[in-house]
Amino acid sequence: MITELLQLYERIQRVINTDEPFARRRIHWAIDLDKHGEVISVSPTISRNTDGKGKTKEVLGKEYRCPAAFFLKLRNTNVVAAAGGGNIPPELMSGKPLQIFGEEPVVKKDRQGNVLEKKVKKAETGTPKSNHQAFLDLHDRFLASLPPEQTQEAEWTALRMFFEKRKGIPFNAFSDQNLAQLTKDQRFSFRINGRLLLQHPQATGWWRDEIKKQRESVRQCLPQGRDPFDPATDDSVLSVRFPHIQGVPNGGGYCPIASFDKAPMQSFGLGEITMPLGLETAEKVSAALNWLLSDETSYKRMGDAVVVFWAVDKSAANSPPQALNFGDLLSEADPLQVREFLNNAWGGYAQFPETSKFHAAVLSSPQSRITIRSWHTETLPQAVAHFRKWLGLTSLLNQWGDEMPIAIGQLAACTVQKGKNSKPLPRTYTELFEAALFGRPLPSRLFSAALQRQGLELVKGCDKKTRKEFEERLRARTALIKLHFELNNRGGGITMENHTSQKDSAYMCGRLLALLDKIHVEAHKGSGGTNSSPANRSYAAASTTPALIFPQLCKLARYHLNKVGGGWANCLEHGYEAETGEQVEGLKQVVVRLQDAAGGTFPRTLSLEQQGRFAIGFYYERCRNWPHAKKKNIVTSDEKHN
Template identity: 25%
Template sequence: MLHALTTYAQNNLSDSEPGFAPKDIRWEIVLTGPQTATPVPCGDTSRKDYSGRTFKKCPHLEQRELIAGGITRSHFLADTLAVVTLFNEKEEPPDAKTQEKHRFFIQLLRDASGAMPQLSAVADLLDDETKLAHLNRELRELKAKATDKASFKVDGDYVLDSHLWHDWWREFRRSLSAEPRPEASTMRCFVTGNHISPALTHEKIRGLPGGLPTGDVLAGFDKEAFQSFGLEQGCNAAMSEESAKMYTAALNELIKNHSIRFPGVQITYWFKKTVPREDDPLPFLSEGQGRETGAQTENGTRIALNDARRLLRKIREGAKHGEKVDYLHDNQYYAATLSGMSGRVMLRDWMEGQFEDLVVAVNTWFDELEIVRLDGSIAYGPKFFAVLSATVRDPKDLPAPYVSAMWHSAMNHQARIPEQALARALDRFRVAIMTDEYVNPFSVAVIKACLNRTARLSKGGEPMLSPHLNTEHPNPAYQCGRLLAVYAKLQRAALGDVGAGVVQRYYAAASATPALVFGQLTRLAQFHLAKLESGGLTHWYNDQIAGIMQCIGDRMPATLSLTDQSLFALGYYQQIAEMNRKKETTTPEEEKNNE
């Protein structure tokens, strides 16, 4: 993973260098003369996710450098308004530490003015209490916050865009570095294999769910339990400062611009060759969930499904006719599933593989999750978050390890779907059935997908479960579920709405120990058949029951495993959907008369 991240940084982050980092600047303080300084919002303020303008190469000090030698330091050229202008929303006097950082900020500007003379005017401005007070009044009127980052624009140019200060800054930062440890001088870099002096600490990774606001470390050895052979800190996983900078810069950039967030996890991904947005298969799975109405979700799912199939056809037809598109063939994907945990980065999963395999996996995901609705229409394969939500009472209950395992199975069609997904989906379905609540078709879709993928990977060949009812399914548990559905419909036809019917009273027992329950249910069915007023309807139900009984065979199953209970649920659901579908065009009596 570190090698892949380093390669990504080399190819895409040319500005990646120790002592520099991208920063979001919300305020530019514009100097147009010796007496004039105006605060202006920086970047596109109309955006909902406005965070300022991103400057890709800003001077940056790590925490250990900010406090090296017991000196309180600030950053250079860009820092919070509290440090830069002593700004405070409540007009309270700054504390001693903030004042010390402010003085250090000014001193850095004066020291660097030999390399960039324009900085002298900025230092003079910040040293003038009257001008500073006027500037802060304007910032309060603009609703600025003390934690917003600010920098400067002098004579129409951003100081952060200039290269004049770069060499001065590199030299200043080197002056903060401690002498290298003797044992570190001959260690090999984990990434390059070169002899290097290891960086003792690495930059933090920011923006992870569960992580600290200040960031989390991927490679950290601050506790003795993490150290080996008497080595301290970064010597336990030796990387040069340049290598450490590359992998941390790559991860931070990917998390910010190329990642997907689900409860508890952040999924970063990239490709060896650049893929246009319209041909990136992962947004087909992930985009839009949680922000759409029902109709919009259905439409978005259909569009995603069509896009996934279009992309797969594009790859296969190109290979067939020898018209290969470069980024679609011989391309590689990389994906890391990450979480923050008490200041450390938790790598939950790492995947890499061929781009075509990823496209196949996305198509397989949609196909496996296709299921009939209770009204007989088709619910096309849902997006990823809809699948997760269908297996829990509240999406907030989703545990991160479960989300990570489910994502792995979505991206790899040769990986099993976690068994707990089957148990969770079955539980949600059972609760909905027994309480007569809305049955989420995606819960049933997860059951079907789990069973089919297990069958495909274990036995080979085509799976036996389709989106619609399979009257010839050989498993007795599936047929038992069908039989309960027919009994439930028979009761309603005979007695109308009786409140708690056979499903609410018997589903739990029937789906676990059918042999103990179906005898009583069959006797109830005889009573209900006698109550029917239509002879044609009686014959129709008798034929349905007889046909299902023939499929079950001579012996009703005594107990059902988790897999069998899942088949029971699927048989029940698909039988209901089939009867509802036929009800749209014909009644059971009309169907009997037409035979």
């Protein structure tokens, strides 16, 4: 992975340069100052983002090229990380409220978002106070470095007077609407006469020289050694810390991809010098990874994990990586996007030769350290082929007859209890991602979890308010169960088109339960419906011990058919010929098919694999279309069902 990231850096070094101490930062607020350093207003910066469906929305915060701190610093004669442990390295002309004002905002709101109370938490002692003082000291050094003829310029006079006043967070400079959006982790910058000071040439030039001096002083104290990723150099300056990687969920203020000072990296009495990585190598790797995490076409967050991916043409060493839309299709694709991708096997990837490489990694951040949960590389055509198969398998009909794609987030969520405090494990996203783009078999634990949730959630049922979510979770579990059979080569190929021709006994049991459930619903439709049906009461028993429960359910079906009455009851029981000439199976035909498949009786027990086939048969039967019957089948208008 390190090698591939170094190669990526070589392709994008025109965009990013590790020698340039600047980075893209999201600035949320601009502090407008008058010539006396008084705050005129605090204005939000707004950017426009486009989601996977092409919709544009405004969000608070806009990215600017900002001065960025060097990731190492000297403490006495030791080289340590500049950030971490609550320390926030100061950066010129931008910072968080704690750094600039010496206090953090605490804004309480009601459910409608109206501000109820505003107060501050002051940085009086310890690390918070040190962060504020470090920010002031940095700007004092900058202002003191200005030539005499520039010290009286309006920008720097106003900035100096602002810091001298130390008035705290100017709540009165916010509008009520803006104040409701204020948090302690947002970044501020200064604006005078309509110009952001972080873009002032005097500020950027001074910062470039300042970081150059700091970096050189740190280099003098770093150990010498051999960098395995730079074989041309026998004696490299080795880094004892790794740069911060931003954009990983729960990453914190300092989140390295490798920890040199932790137990797994320390051995043989060498202390922290056990992972020889050159300073320049570490900077290039982190720069490439941060670039991926800032490009919306190269990453996608999934729960507490984030996926980065890119494709390169190996035959063109200097070509930049190609933008991919895998992220949107995995997480929030709409049916039109999926259909377009499936109908056009290559789409925007057609210009790549078959040797083009596709790389992907899944990252998470437990305890402020990045964990590489998965790393894969293969040719782009292979990845596209796997992905097309995945999208085809996860696009299922819903209860209303619409074929909709199912996002990885939905597949992960359906394996755990729904609720704010119940989240899928990061490895669940990893396993699903590996299956989607690399064709990896799904682990059996996801299959078992889907079956377990199936029984529990069907027992609970749903009301009108929660029906849509109930149906979506049922659809996601069915897709996950289908993926188990397809990707693990356990006999798949089941679709709505061949649904009625399946002969597996467990599958037929699932069909039968869904049909009995439909008959029950039809019988109670005139009385306003019921929350208790065969699927609610008996799914767990029917999917594990069919012989114990189905005889009772079939007896109840006779009562329900009599209650339905008329030609529609006859159609439900005996089937009918549709207007298109299709023979629509009813209860009688399904029971006969089941008897033929099971040897004349209901199966006594079903294994886990059989329970999975039961679940697929149950879902497809629930979604089966009941077309209009031919006129010879006398069915009233109220009895026609789709």
